[in-house]
Amino acid sequence: MKVSIITVVYNGAEFIRDCIESILNQTYPDIEYIIVDGKSTDGTVEIIQSYGTKIARFISEPDKGLYDAMNKGIGLATGEVIGLLNADDFYRHNRVIEHMVSTFERTGSDAVYGDMLYVDRVNPQQLKRYWRSGWYSTNAFLWGWMPGHLSFFAKRWLYEQYGPFRLDMKSAADYELMLRFIHKNKAKIAYMDEVTIVMRAGGISNSSLQNRLRANREDKLAWELNGLKPYFFTLWLKPLRKLKQYVSKPPEPTNQL
Numbered sequence: 001m002k003v004s005i006i007t008v009v010y011n012g013a014e015f016i017r018d019c020i021e022s023i024l025n026q027t028y029p030d031i032e033y034i035i036v037d038g039k040s041t042d043g044t045v046e047i048i049q050s051y052g053t054k055i056a057r058f059i060s061e062p063d064k065g066l067y068d069a070m071n072k073g074i075g076l077a078t079g080e081v082i083g084l085l086n087a088d089d090f091y092r093h094n095r096v097i098e099h100m101v102s103t104f105e106r107t108g109s110d111a112v113y114g115d116m117l118y119v120d121r122v123n124p125q126q127l128k129r130y131w132r133s134g135w136y137s138t139n140a141f142l143w144g145w146m147p148g149h150l151s152f153f154a155k156r157w158l159y160e161q162y163g164p165f166r167l168d169m170k171s172a173a174d175y176e177l178m179l180r181f182i183h184k185n186k187a188k189i190a191y192m193d194e195v196t197i198v199m200r201a202g203g204i205s206n207s208s209l210q211n212r213l214r215a216n217r218e219d220k221l222a223w224e225l226n227g228l229k230p231y232f233f234t235l236w237l238k239p240l241r242k243l244k245q246y247v248s249k250p251p252e253p254t255n256q257l
Helices: 016-024 044-049 066-076 096-107 156-162 167-184 209-225 234-240
Strands: 003-009 031-037 057-060 081-084 111-119 127-131 153-155 189-200
Touching (some): 003 066, 003 096, 031 044, 044 057, 066 081, 081 096, 096 111, 096 189, 153 156, 209 234
Parallel strands (some): 003 031, 003 081, 031 057, 111 189
Antiparallel strands (some): 081 153, 111 127, 111 153
């Protein structure tokens, strides 16, 4: 099973080596690594080029933002499975892709997801938040559930059949895409009960009440665009479910299948 991993970046020279190395050090042998750069000016391009042919596809050109760049990468991907890893982030251990492929093969699923850690931007040993996605059940989205986006690996045919990220969704584009794939179109998904992704903290959707209200409106639009109707409490449960992520502690990493 060929796996395409896509990294999008703009002026990410500070951390992109960690991201690239975490992918190149994966034990799984059939990885197509694609990097989409937004015409960086800080040395990012030179760092990427230093890896030569270890990067299967590399483009550097202006884009319309994060999700436009992701869509470009998805369009270039030839793997059966597509995963996304941002330039500031990295895989927790070197068998994440191996475990993910094993989960696909064992369950016959259309998508696989796991857990994520948010860490201090400068000191990745300092834990900020543990996102345990947990097991999916039918209609879980109605109860505010969603998996961590970067822990989400999907078969390429899902993007081809149901479309890529909607650029009009802004910060809720990842939520809308998973709502569309899983809740609306009933993609079969499987849970990897382990931390797969380590993210450097820096998201803005929950950083203030104003940003949370804006995100809530975008979440509501995601349901409307798909012809779906949430419960009256769905969109408020979504941020409330995250509160326990700030006090929960993750298990130790494992390389066991």
